[in-house]
Amino acid sequence: MSDTSLAELLRERGLRLTPQRQLILEAVHDLGHSTPEQVHHQVRERAAGVNITTVYRTLELLEELGLVTHTHLSHGSPTYHRVGEHEHVHLVCRSCGTSTGVDPAVVQPVADRLLDTRGFQVDIGHVSFFGLCAECREQS
Amino acid sequence: MSDTSLAELLRERGLRLTPQRQLILEAVHDLGHSTPEQVHHQVRERAAGVNITTVYRTLELLEELGLVTHTHLSHGSPTYHRVGEHEHVHLVCRSCGTSTGVDPAVVQPVADRLLDTRGFQVDIGHVSFFGLCAECREQS
DNA sequence: GTGCCTGCAAACTCTTTGCAATCCT
DNA sequence: AGGATTGCAAAGAGTTTGCAGGCAC
DSSP, rough: OOOHHHHHHHHHHTTOOOOHHHHHHHHHHHSSSSSSHHHHHHHHHHOOOOOHHHHHHHHHHHHHTEEEEEESSSSSSSEEESSSTTOOOEETTTTOEEEEEEEEEGGGGHHHHHHHHOOOOOOOGGOOOEEHHHHHOOOO | OOHHHHHHHHTTTTTOOOOHHHHHHHHHHHHSSBBBHHHHHHHHHTTTOOHHHHHHHHHHHHHHSSSEEEESSSSEEEEEEOTTTTTOOOEETTTTEEEEEEEEEHHHHHHHHHHHHHOOOOGGGGGGEEEHHHHHHHHH
């Protein structure tokens, strides 16, 4: 069904449905959150010829279409994930690097307050918190 | 006084106090939040010969010493700022790119809750929210 | 004097761009 | 057929590393 909506969204704009675009969208859905390089790897398991350049261009396109979004976590690379029901807040551990998701409802009160006091509309799907996860806290 | 603590921290580790290190720390303090390149520019106004490499190495060192921290905002480059009283949460507008600071107390309740429910200790000095600022919301 | 630091240049990673060939519609 | 799309290679940002000379201590 995501393929259907992809095809429709593309057609609306006079763009084309290609195997690469289907595979890349599928990879983002399957992987949860992932960097362009991780998406590339995943896609290559199915279709070896797909170029990293195409991954970048397609992720940008999918973002314009509103099918995926990206967030900047700790290091350099952005991570992409699907748009939709499963939006989440990232908890990124600065020690071990792992990233877990929590229900965005947790930050809703803060988002509401910032909208009231500052007029700033927080994008709840893009929130990341850095810090220390439970395991790493125990070790130190 | 920050110079004093810099000197002490360095000496404790057998490291040396150099003009570059003083200038770079000062630049971070003066600039608020800034990228390595911005720090480099600021430092160069006082001492033209300082190399960008040194800026990178020194920022990393200052972070180890606990004098500065960095956050990843929207695009590629990280932004550094001093550690201390003036910690703040960043509100980054995805439309115009501006970044404003708010009192971290705003997210304290969320941080507390995440510590309770997940054991995750949020680093309040590193929080960034993406979204739309008041001005950009009006325009659309 | 010792060895930490710096500057320079080159290497590296991640991402973008130009262009000709290819493929969707 | 016709123009969007891809792959390849090269160019670009941003960052890191190696090494020889210089400087803090």
